[in-house]
Amino acid sequence: MAAKHPPNTFKNSSPEAQRRLAYFLAYFNDRRDQILANIRQLVEIESPSDNKAAVDRVSEAVAAKFAALGGRVRIHQARDFGNHLQVDFAGNSGVKPVLLLGHYDTVYPLGTLASMPCKVIGDKLAGPGVLDMKSGIALMLHAIAALQDWNSGDGRRELPRPITVLLVSDEEVGSDSSRRITESLAKKSAAVLVLEPSYGFDGAVKTARKGVGDYTLKVTGKASHAGLDFQKGVNAILELARQIEKVSGFTDLNKGLTVNVGLVSGGSRTNVVPAEASAQVDVRIARLKDAAGIDKKMRGLRPFNRKCKLEISGGINRPPLERTAGVAALFTKAAAIARDLGWKLGEAAVGGGSDGNFTGALGIPTLDGLGGVGDGAHALHEHILISELPRRAALIAGLIETV
């Protein structure tokens, strides 16, 4: 069907909104090098999840940047992980805040920069954690600065709504120590914008993420000499193999439910009937309503060989982020802003989880994948596209204004 409107007709937004977006885009184009410099600074402070001192260093650097914009900094102390950082910006107190959510831990061990330096290659900025998600942190900073600039320039003093920033230190290792903080701040917010990496080189946002579970199956049999006493042994590996076949059969692709046995161990040597074997299992669910069912199936496993003992531990630790009406409405707003900025914003459903899963499961409208555009998260070629930064920042600033 032919388009009813010429390509540059902004039928979804007011002239005021269009003026604002044009202002943001020009603002960020002018400051592209500053955004880039900020990202580099953050990438060059390595922050693996399991090193508290390192993560606290990046936390302090980030806190100073937000404080310089006038945000009220609150540190949530964590004992076993880096501290979590909350920053509040005052705004029109008649409306609920928007929560900008992310993390500053990375999957890269200390010293990674030596072999994987932070560097510009053409339009790419490469480095550990640059996409996931230090560019997202810099985008938050600059979006808030632009909103302050726009609103003060207009003779108004306050932001259109309060903004809460939450950056956690343990997202890459399951968010156990930060989940409670994320959930309590989300409950007070009108919407949650998650600045995790976008999807694909077109920068699609994420409107659905699978929930994640981890289980361990441990089988205990009985050891014996494979030659002398074969019949006295109870082979734990054989039992585990049968269990693996069974749990793999729980996969239901139509429901978006997958069960992956990713790690197995067992036995001591070839001439011994093995007394022990275990498997680690990754479970993904697209729908919250499937969580209880798969959990029951996993916990309901019984040994095929009654002489074996079977122990099951673990559970579903992240609920899925489902594309609810609230999520869809938020995406529609984002797509309208992108259209005003001259591009078509896509959306994606992905298998990986983030802290947006927690906030979405509470029923708070959550839009994820608003951060950097690039490729290679957690991999040697991790990078962002520098040219995408201005319009990405404009999208985020525009969303904060209109959420």
Ligand SMILES: [Zn+2]
């Ligand atoms: Zn991430």
